[in-house]
Amino acid sequence: MRSTTIRVAAATLACFSVVAAGCSTKSKGTTSSGDAKTAKVAFLMPDEASTRYEQHDKPGFVAEMKTLCAKCQVLYQNADADATKQQQQFQSVLSQGVKAIVIDPVDSTGAVSLVNQAKAKGVKVIAYDRPIPKAKLDYYVSFNNEAIGKAIASSLVQHLKSANVSPSSGGLLEVNGSPTDAAAGLIKKGIHEGLAGGGYKTLAEYDTPDWDPSKAQQWVSGQVSRFHKQILGVVAANDGTGGGTISAFKAGGLTPIPPVTGNDATTAGLQLIIAGDQYNTISKPSEIVAGAAAKVVWGLLNNKKPKATATLFGSPAQLFTPTLVTAQNLKQDVVDKSVGGKPIATAAQLCGGRYATGCSKLGIT
Template sequence: MRKGILSLTAVSAAAVLTLAACGDGEEGGGENEQGKIGVILPDTKSSVRYESFDRPYLEQAFKAAGVKYDIQNAEGSTQRFQTIADQMLTSGVTVLVVDGIDSNSAAAVQRKAQQQGVKTIDYDRLTLGGVSDYYVSFDNVKVGEELGKGLQKCLGDKNANIAYLNGAPTDNNATLFAQGAHSVLDKVTKYKKVAEQAVPEWDNQRAATIFEQMWTQQNGKIDGVLAANDGVGNSAISILKKNNQGGKVPVTGQDATVQGLQNILDGTQCMTVYKPVKQEADAAAKLALAVLKGQKAETNGTVDDPQGKRKVPSVLLTPIGVDKSNIKQVVDDGFVKKEELCAGPYADKCADAGIQ
C-alpha cells in the first residue's frame, strides 16, 4: 500500500500569479482584473455529492468573493473532462481546480495548464504523476481508519471473517481508504481477511455481483464487510438480504448518504463516514482565491505522490465516523434533510436516534 500522508506539519507556500489588466473597453477600466477560477467535477454517478453539495458550496464562496468562475461536471467521461479543460483554458481561466476521473487524464490537463501559466489545485482526489500546485481533501487514510474502527466496534472481540469491497482501482483515494482500514483491522488477531476486491468505477451493480461471488466462494462464512462507500455497502446488503442475513453481518459505508443513513437506522449497516463537504469546498475556495489574488496560500500538511515522486502542499480535513449514536449530527449540519431521511417508516427510527 502507498503511504498516503507523509507529514502533518505546517506547510505554507506562496503562489504568485501575474494578473492581467482590464481591457480599455471594460467597465471599471484601470482596475486590475483578478482572473477567473475554473472547477471540473468528475461525475454524477459515483456519488450524489458533487452536484448536490460541492457545486452550490463552491458557487456560494466564489459569488461572495465577487470573482469570475466556471464550474462544470465531466459526467464520468475523460474525453469530456479534457474538452472542458481546453474550453476553460481558452476562456482565460487562471486557476484550475480539478477532481480527476483518473490520474492519467487529469495529469494531462494539469500539464497543459502549467504550460499556460495556470495554477492547478487537486480537489478531493490526488492526481498521481500530476503537477498540481496544491491538494485539498479529507485525510483519506483517516477515512479508511474510521471504516476499520467502525467495523471493529460492530464486530467486537470475536473471531471474524472479513470481506473487503474496495473502491475503483483507478481512484487513489480508494487505495488510501484500504490502507487506512487495513492498518486498523490487520492488527486484530481474531480477524481474518477471506476476500478482497476493488469495484471498477465504483459501480454498485458490479459491487453486488462481486460480493455475491465472494459469498458463494466462502459458503456464506463472512462475518463482516468493509465496504468503501454507502453505495457499495448497500450492494453487499442487498446480497445479504437475499441470503436472509440482512442485519446479521455488519457492513460499513462512506459519504453519509440518505440511503446509507437509513440502512444504519434499519440496522443493516453498522456505520458510515461523514465528510462535511462544506468544509472541503470552503477550503478549496479559500485556497483558489488566495492563488488567484497572489496571496499566501495556507496549507496544513503534505501528501506523497509516489508516481510523481513529489510532496504536494495540502489542506487536509478530518472525517467523522457515524453510527446511530451520532447520526443526528449529519442532519443538524444540514448535510441531509430530515424530511428525506425520516420519511415514512423512518419517522419513529429517527425519533429514537434523537432526530427531532
C-alpha cells in the first residue's frame, strides 16, 4: 500500500515564517520592539497522558522561541487533564506579566473566559492543537483535525473492503476523544464523514473522558461482551484509545484482533503497528506546529499580523497536512523522515525486544 497523504487545499504552507517580507501588516498592540526581545511567553499544555507534549511540543516551541528571541522567557505548564488546574496556571502566568499565551485547552468551552481575561489585559492568545470555538483568538495553529478523522476512518473501510470483509457480518466501534475537547469533536466529525457510504454500520460509539486509555479499554471491554465476533474493526481517535481498545480485545480473548486505527504516531502506537495489532495511525510531528506557534507569537509580539492559510471558528488559522501511516509506509514516512534534522522515530526507539521480528519484516533496521 502506498503512503497516503491527506490533502487539505486551505492548508498550504506558504508564508510559514510569519515575519517574512510581505506576510505582515501593522496591527494594534502595545508591545514595543524592546519589550518583545525580553518578553515572557506562556506555553500551556493539557495533559501528561500523551507523551507528545513533554517530548515534542514543549521542546519544539522552546527551541524555536530561542532561535527567534534569545532573551525571551518561556513559562511552561501542563494541566494533567485538569481544567481547574489549567485555569490556575493561566491566571498565574498572567500575573507574571506574559505578553502572549499559547494554550492547548483541557476544556474548550471553559477556556473562553480565560481568553477574555487575557484579552482584557492586552495579552495575545494563540489556541494550539485544540480550538476554542466561542472565543475571539489572535490565531489558531494545528494539524487539520477533521481531515485526520476522515483519513483514519476511510482507510479502515478501504482495508476491510480489500480483505473482502462483508458488511453483513457485523459492524464497527467508534472510540472518540474527550467530549470537552473541540479538536476531538472535529476528529469525530471527520470519522463520521470517512465512514459515511462505506457500507459498514456503527455498532456503538463512545466519547472518552480526558482521552483516558483506561476508560476506552473499559468501554470496549463491555462492547466485546455485547457484540463479540460482530466487531469488524474500531475507529479509535488516537493511539492511546487505540491501545486501550487492543488491550480490551486481548483481555477478552478476541482473536484475531479486528483492525484498530490511531492517531499521533506515538512510539507505543507505531510499535503496535509493527506487531500487527494496530492498523494505522497519523504522523503529525508536533515540532512542526510548535515551531509555527512560536513564529506566530514572535510576529504578534512585534505588532505584525500573521498571514492565515485558513479560518476556523472565525479565527485566523494555519492548518498543517498530516500523513496516514500503516505498516506499508511506516519505514518510509516515519523512520526515514526527519523534522528539524531529527528522525521522527528511529529503529532504536521502535525495534527493541518483541518488536525486533516485526521491524525485520518491514525492513526497519
